[in-house]
Amino acid sequence: MSFDTLGLAPAILRALAEQGYDAPTPVQQAAIPLVLEGRDLLAGAQTGTGKTAAFTLPLLQRLFVDAAPAGGKRRPRALILTPTRELAAQVHENVRAYAKHLRVFATTIFGGVGMQPQIDALRRGVDILIATPGRLIDHLERRTVDVSGIEILVLDEADRMLDMGFLPQMKRVLNALPRQNRQTLLFSATFAEPIKALAREFMRDPAEVQIAARNSVVATVTHRVHPVDAARKRDLLLELLSQDSRRQTLVFGRTKHGADKLVKFLDQHGLRTAAIHGNKSQNARTRALADFKNGKITVLVATDIAARGIDIDQLPLVINFDLPMVAEDYVHRIGRTGRAGAEGLAVSLVSHDEARLLRDIRRLLKQDIAIENVAGFEPSSPLRLDGNGGGGQPKSNGAPRKPNHARRPHAQTPSGQHPKPHAAANKQRNWRGGGRDARKA
Numbered sequence: 262m263s264f265d266t267l268g269l270a271p272a273i274l275r276a277l278a279e280q281g282y283d284a285p286t287p288v289q290q291a292a293i294p295l296v297l298e299g300r301d302l303l304a305g306a307q308t309g310t311g312k313t314a315a316f317t318l319p320l321l322q323r324l325f326v327d328a329a330p331a332g333g334k335r336r337p338r339a340l341i342l343t344p345t346r347e348l349a350a351q352v353h354e355n356v357r358a359y360a361k362h363l364r365v366f367a368t369t370i371f372g373g374v375g376m377q378p379q380i381d382a383l384r385r386g387v388d389i390l391i392a393t394p395g396r397l398i399d400h401l402e403r404r405t406v407d408v409s410g411i412e413i414l415v416l417d418e419a420d421r422m423l424d425m426g427f428l429p430q431m432k433r434v435l436n437a438l439p440r441q442n443r444q445t446l447l448f449s450a451t452f453a454e455p456i457k458a459l460a461r462e463f464m465r466d467p468a469e470v471q472i473a474a475r476n477s478v479v480a481t482v483t484h485r486v487h488p489v490d491a492a493r494k495r496d497l498l499l500e501l502l503s504q505d506s507r508r509q510t511l512v513f514g515r516t517k518h519g520a521d522k523l524v525k526f527l528d529q530h531g532l533r534t535a536a537i538h539g540n541k542s543q544n545a546r547t548r549a550l551a552d553f554k555n556g557k558i559t560v561l562v563a564t565d566i567a568a569r570g571i572d573i574d575q576l577p578l579v580i581n582f583d584l585p586m587v588a589e590d591y592v593h594r595i596g597r598t599g600r601a602g603a604e605g606l607a608v609s610l611v612s613h614d615e616a617r618l619l620r621d622i623r624r625l626l627k628q629d630i631a632i633e634n635v636a637g638f639e640p641s642s643p644l645r646l647d648g649n650g651g652g653g654q655p656k657s658n659g660a661p662r663k664p665n666h667a668r669r670p671h672a673q674t675p676s677g678q679h680p681k682p683h684a685a686a687n688k689q690r691n692w693r694g695g696g697r698d699a700r701k702a
Contacts, residue, residue, distance in 0.1 A: 376400070482606070486619065532559065588624070
């Protein structure tokens with residue numbers, strides 16, 4: 262199937278072709294026709310499956326191709342609500358790319374930056390508003406945003422918004438929007454009961470699309486655990502990163518202070534590194550993300566919430582310096598790699614006191630995870646792992662596999678395409694914006 266079979270306008274197809282996209286992903290094939298019919302939609306799709314295009318493309322078709330806007334001052338006709346500033350900025354970038362040949366104006370509003378530039382943009386008039394809940398509430402309270410003309414609402418990563426405690430703000434926003442003739446699209450990695458309750462309260466007979474099973478991971482990601490004493494983790498991380506200093510790597514730490522210490526340590530050893538977390542200024546976070554995407558830095562150290570919105574098709578390696586306290590966060594972390602059909606590697610450095618966390622992850626994934634000692638970094642005592650799943654005796658370490666690359670918009674693609682290694686840094690799109698306005702991480 263190709264995009265031109267989905268009923269999209271030539272201007273949208275042209276933008277997709279210029280991005281190099283010619284085949285819709287499963288979630289796009291399933292969702293786009295339903296959205297074009299005007300149905301409310303409850304879509305289960307993991308990050309990296311192409312969900313942004315799944316709602317953006319039919320949104321553009323319905324509002325700006327099939328229906329002419331009313332006269333008078335331009336006001337928002339579509340609202341896309343996201344949990345974090347990084348994701349809002351990423352969605353904005355995608356909207357601009359897909360609407361390149363349409364006369365459509367979009368803007369983002371999120372916390373961590375001044376309100377006045379956002380107020381000025383809203384006064385000039387916008388068609389699509391991408392927002393985080395907290396800052397949107399601020400604008401609603403100040404009456405600096407007019408949401409009375411919203412025709413399509415998108416709740417992106419609704420489960421993450423609930424996890425971050427945004428349910429009261431989400432309901433407040435929903436209650437401020439017109440109910441009559443509004444189309445609501447809810448995208449979530451999971452369909453937990455709070456999600457279903459939200460859908461029952463604010464959606465009209467939604468169609469359901471389920472692409473990825475709950476807590477599933479793409480088959481192109483290889484999982485690997487390196488046991489190590491806690492005191493030697495930093496040295497092992499340096500050893501792994503030094504194997505290929507040109508390879509882009511996302512490193513997850515558990516705390517803001519720990520992330521800063523890692524950056525200082527890696528910088529001292531000659532690696533181009535930056536961190537993103539809640540204590541960083543908005544400008545610093547924006548700059549770090551942009552530098553990572555265009556290859557100016559090769560290692561980005563992040564905390565869980567601050568990493569939302571990092572969207573790089575060809576990111577080959579994610580390293581868990583610290584295991585997450587909640588097993589489900591492991592799935593979100595490693596969802597940054599193995600995208601667009603490319604092979605990805607998820608490496609976890611696990612100390613003895615993290616064995617319980619590793620057991621939880623294995624139970625969640627219901628699959629083996631290779632446990633391999635790295636020569637010279639063997640732990641003083643073996644990990645004690647019980648229950649089903651992999652883990653057996655540690656094996657010797659092997660070199661990380663190189664990624665395959667493909668060309669579907671932020672989603673899986675048939676394998677078999679093998680551009681030259683390290684082409685990612687030369688092919689990254691420019692990126693602007695980032696951050697989140699929720700609790701700091």
